[in-house]
Amino acid sequence: MDLSSLQPLVWDNKVRKGYNTTDVPLEFCMLQEKVAAAITAWRKGEERLGEELADVVLYVTSIAEMSGLDMGREVAVKVEKNAARPD
Template sequence: MVSLQRTVWDNKVLKGYNTTDIPLEFCMLQEKAAAAFTAWRKKPELLGEELADVVLYAASIAEMTGLDLEHEVKVKVEKNSARSD
C-alpha cells in the first residue's frame, strides 16, 4: 500500500509543483491553515477541502525533510496519550 505522503509527493512531482523550497512550503501551509479557519467561520462547506490542503502541505514538508509523517503522528499520539494532564 502506498502511503498518503508518497501519493501527495508523486502528484507534486507529476504536476511540476515545488519540491525543493521548504520555506515556501511552510508559507503555503500557513496560508492553507488560515484558509481553513476562514472556511470554518464563513463557508463551512469548504472546511473539508481546506483542511485537506493543510494535510497535503504537511505531507509535502515531511517528504522534503525525510520524515515519515505517519510514524511521527503515531509517536505523537502515543506521547499525548501517556500524559497525565
C-alpha cells in the same frame, strides 16, 4: 487512507505536475495560507472547510517528505506520547 500511504501519493503528484519539491520555507508559507483559508471557511460556516483541511494535510505531508520524515510514524509516536501524559 493512512498518512504513510498518503505521503508518497502527494509527493508523486507534486513531482509529476512540477510543483515545489525543494523550497521548504515556501512550502511552510503555502501551508500557512491553507490554514488561514481553513479558519475562514470554519468562521463563515462554509462547506469547503473539509477541503481546506485536506489541503493542510497535503502540505504537511509534503513538508515531511521534503524533510525526510514519515508523517504516519511521526503522528503515531506523538499520539502515544500524548496518551502517556498525566491528566
